[in-house]
Amino acid sequence: MKVLYFAWLKARAGIGEETVAPPPEVATVGALLGWLKARSPGHAHALADLAVVRVAVNQEYATLDAPVGPGDEVALFPPVTGG
């Protein structure tokens, strides 16, 4: 599974992209975020307030209960500010 971080999440996590292999019970976006938090203090800082974290799975917006699995591309980013 590939995880991408954008904007201040990237700065806080200290990484823009990583390949991870969470255990099979990590099967939803919500469970994945919980698992990622434990990877480093930077990850914990980036994911401290999930109210300001948006998630896309395979480049489509996803909610915390959406399924994730091996081979998925999961992107984590703040609310968008383009235009």
Next chain:
Amino acid sequence: MIRVQREDFDAQAEARALVAGNHRVGGVVTFVGLVRANAGDAAIDAMTLEHYSGMTERELAKIEAEARARWPLEATLVVHRYGRLVPGDQIVLVITAAAHRHAAFAANEFLVDWLKTKAPFWKLEATAQGDQWVEARAADDQAAKRWVAE
């Protein structure tokens, strides 16, 4: 049509090219977004736009398809820039063309409102106090939401 690019654009030339030869078009609305020199009280030296390549194009294409489903449009173009920009630079171009003005005006505003809340772009502002990520504005969410009820 969707383009995500680092380069600047020429709004007039884009509008002419978009409707060239299409004589059903009676009105063309062109919106150009610029980099402001200030964020609240803080002066901005520059701004860097980051985006999620791939998802950005997909989201913009979805928003464009939604506009074309809602209004009778002859042509649409969205160009959004990324990279480093300075005050006065053009960031975004939205052109809508229709037989009659109402559809062109309404669809243009819809496209701008929705791309601000859906397209995965993030602005990093460089100020005298340092770099800071722009926070999403509740007013933008409200502007996008009003199209849901209509």
